[in-house]
Amino acid sequence: MKNRTVLLMVAIAVAGVLAVSAAQNQPEKAQFSRTTIDLGVVVSDVEKAVKFYTQALGFTKVGEFDVSEQLAGDTGLTDSMPFKVQVFALGDDPSATKLKIMSIAGSRPVGNQYIGSSLGFRYLTVFVADLDKALDRLKQNGVSPVKPAYRLGGDSHLVLVKDPDGNTIELIGPRP
Numbered sequence: 444m445k446n447r448t449v450l451l452m453v454a455i456a457v458a459g460v461l462a463v464s465a466a467q468n469q470p471e472k473a474q475f476s477r478t479t480i481d482l483g484v485v486v487s488d489v490e491k492a493v494k495f496y497t498q499a500l501g502f503t504k505v506g507e508f509d510v511s512e513q514l515a516g517d518t519g520l521t522d523s524m525p526f527k528v529q530v531f532a533l534g535d536d537p538s539a540t541k542l543k544i545m546s547i548a549g550s551r552p553v554g555n556q557y558i559g560s561s562l563g564f565r566y567l568t569v570f571v572a573d574l575d576k577a578l579d580r581l582k583q584n585g586v587s588p589v590k591p592a593y594r595l596g597g598d599s600h601l602v603l604v605k606d607p608d609g610n611t612i613e614l615i616g617p618r619p
Contacts, residue, residue, distance in 0.1 A: 481541040482567065483528070484610065489546045491607040493529060499584035499604075500569065500612065501577075502531035502542060524548050533569065542567075555609045566603075571616035574600050578614075592618065 486492040516523035554560035589603040598617035
């Protein structure tokens, strides 16, 4: 009985050492609470931008909030300029990517003819289930592609459109 107890204790100790060793050899993983990101876009005309992103692209408004002078200044978001943020999502999944649209007094446009015209985040990619339907929706809203759809391979195609401020939106999906 004593030998069995000793063997059991040794087996537990060895298992513990192996588990610790395996955990130490695993690459360190980032501890994110969500695996999607929210993206903020400062626009010149909120109404035009909202119409584009909802009617032409199909985003859904999911909320809005105000950023006070105090919060804007204390956090470094602006030089104490207050602003309102409207929040939109693709789909109704709580973890869906969010697009935050806002206008801030004094904002200036940047070069955005091409994605390399300026530094910074330069385009959004929206994956669609049917690119032809997405293009029809855009056309109904007066939005034309930059160039015809480009075949990436298989069923996948890519087309670029511009929002009212000239920001690039990349649509990727099949053309049935």
